[in-house]
Amino acid sequence: MSLHPKVASTDHDVLDLIRRRWSPRAFDASRDVPRADLLRLFEAARWAPSSANEQPWRFIVAERERSPEAFAALMGTLTGRNPAWAGAAAVLVLIAVRMTHEKNDAPNRSAWYDAGQASAFLVMQATSMGLSVRQMEGFDHARAAGICGVPEPFETRVMMAIGYAGDPESLVVDVHREAERKPRSRKPVAELVFSAEWGKPLA
């Protein structure tokens, strides 16, 4: 039996969760994600490391079934071709990040880096539960922040779609259907990892 085309062809052995994770656009619109399962995702994010344990991440959750107005409002902020697929996801999550340290209001330059780690923990947890996540920047950030009442000094720039992956044929945009079946690709390790100095390969 051949592997799903999205299973990464890795050069070195890695966690099965990492090999199997990918970011679909096709979600199964018939399947909800129960509240109890959602809470496990955010619990995973909560335990990510952060600079000075600031935990600058906040998640505003719009559930298609349980908060349809918020879900529709966030859908209305999507740009490009995101509206063509995201509506089938069970949940949209707006990420807001505190850009200052709580203690002294000084800029927290690690805030987005730390939020990325929390999101990655969420994604790993989701993958382990058979859920999929696709992250987007393509939305009106200011409008989304306004809709959800995100205050200063928080910044929004990323939205997640979460649900069960669906049938690629359900996608209406041709290139989206095609992308769903292409193998995942990455730069070679030699371009990403150096030994002691820039450009010198580790292996």
Add this chain to the structure above:
Amino acid sequence: MSLHPKVASTDHDVLDLIRRRWSPRAFDASRDVPRADLLRLFEAARWAPSSANEQPWRFIVAERERSPEAFAALMGTLTGRNPAWAGAAAVLVLIAVRMTHEKNDAPNRSAWYDAGQASAFLVMQATSMGLSVRQMEGFDHARAAGICGVPEPFETRVMMAIGYAGDPESLVVDVHREAERKPRSRKPVAELVFSAEWGKPLA
């Protein structure tokens, strides 16, 4: 048998990898991390998601055993109390992030967020292999970038110490020894996760 004090006491069930991960300062100076194991960490990072698949992350690796000069040079950039513990780690890794899109040199505002995801994948992989990672901002970023020859438009702001966790008693700074035994703490879920609008708890 009681659990290790660093095993997270979670409100909702999460991956064992996430419960068990933490960031020690005490590393076992007698244990090396073989090159083949290091490559698995970077392979894990490689498969993280990124905006437009830009993969803005780069890792410059200084191994205490195999590149002692680079290791010592990066040690020399550490600030605060980081020099008091980091030298026992087997490996230091400087993270460099491309701040522009490759296609058009426009600013990539997701670059650090994406790098955070790659680092989190690396950390998960490390945890699964019995390795520990502690990330630091406390170093002279410009000097470290200079030592490793990091070019524009890459930015450096994070360094990782990687190795096998060691005996807390090996730490010379009192508060470091104490921190090693304190339970991990996080904000309550109700402060981090909202339903539909800011401040309204999801559960």
